[in-house]
Amino acid sequence: MSQIVPVCVTRIQQITPMIREFSFEAVDQKLLPFSSGSHVVVQVPLQDRIIRNAYSLLNDPYDQHHYQIAVRLQEQSRGGSKFMHEQVKVEDQLNISAPLNLFSLNSQAKHHVFIAGGIGITPFLSHMKYLLHAGGSFELHYACRHGLNNAYEDLLIQLFADRVSIYSERTQQRLNIQQLLEQQDLNSHVYICGPDRLISTVVTTADQLGWSAKRVHWEAFSSPIPGAPFDVHLSESQRRIHVPSDYSLLEALEKEGIQVPNLCRGGVCGQCSTRYSQGEVEHLDHYLTHQEQQHFLMPCVSRAQQGHCLHLEL
Ligand code: FES
Numbered sequence: 001m002s003q004i005v006p007v008c009v010t011r012i013q014q015i016t017p018m019i020r021e022f023s024f025e026a027v028d029q030k031l032l033p034f035s036s037g038s039h040v041v042v043q044v045p046l047q048d049r050i051i052r053n054a055y056s057l058l059n060d061p062y063d064q065h066h067y068q069i070a071v072r073l074q075e076q077s078r079g080g081s082k083f084m085h086e087q088v089k090v091e092d093q094l095n096i097s098a099p100l101n102l103f104s105l106n107s108q109a110k111h112h113v114f115i116a117g118g119i120g121i122t123p124f125l126s127h128m129k130y131l132l133h134a135g136g137s138f139e140l141h142y143a144c145r146h147g148l149n150n151a152y153e154d155l156l157i158q159l160f161a162d163r164v165s166i167y168s169e170r171t172q173q174r175l176n177i178q179q180l181l182e183q184q185d186l187n188s189h190v191y192i193c194g195p196d197r198l199i200s201t202v203v204t205t206a207d208q209l210g211w212s213a214k215r216v217h218w219e220a221f222s223s224p225i226p227g228a229p230f231d232v233h234l235s236e237s238q239r240r241i242h243v244p245s246d247y248s249l250l251e252a253l254e255k256e257g258i259q260v261p262n263l264c265r266g267g268v269c270g271q272c273s274t275r276y277s278q279g280e281v282e283h284l285d286h287y288l289t290h291q292e293q294q295h296f297l298m299p300c301v302s303r304a305q306q307g308h309c310l311h312l313e314l
Contacts, residue, residue, distance in 0.1 A: 034099035110187035117194020230304035279310035
């Protein structure tokens, strides 16, 4: 992580049974400005180590006196989201990174079409608040489960009214992606944040309808999920490193003092790309092409297939 910013937790709100919102304010320095779509990496101090998870900033970028994030309690968690939900209290101090934007608005777009699934709503909250100031044209399509992960549903309707369509058990509406994309003109850009299946459906549909890839933007931070333990062999330093089930490969390397460049720690930015020469990989990233995955992996999220030792060119 680049710059470490100490922040104080000033407010915690339970938004849905599985989503908590946290507000952070500066401790000893002014918070850095951010643009809509930015994220911060939060250092979650577990008893035996620090986990670093990326979360989108959801507040208005014009409101720079605090940062707000929302954390979904993950069923398959290494402990980060559970700690945020159960241990973090108001007035606690946490360390976070400076904001970084990997999901910015395209300045050429005349109209922005946002598609969110569940907790994927968070970057769009910031985008839409920004666009209200900037006067940009947008619409939001939000698929969620009523009473579970329908975060900010009432607020969205209150703030953005008919620019918002909700797809849930409550509304009995289903998102028709093909129809939605067919209605758009050539100056519209589409942005997706949510589960992998939603992203790949929109990306594939846009491709089939002849959309240029430059008009399709998505973000999917996935905190690394626990998996079977495995070993890696480092060919340059001739070392063997064990990756426990609740560590990502990146964390195991860092624990051994091996630094790999990283920004998102969630398989989307491409910074940690590492060449490997042997072993079967469970890739889990959203960055590499299928062809690139034959030679490279993303240690922030990728693991070895069961029973394989990976040979990394480190
Ligand atoms: S740190 Fe961004 S892809 Fe690994």
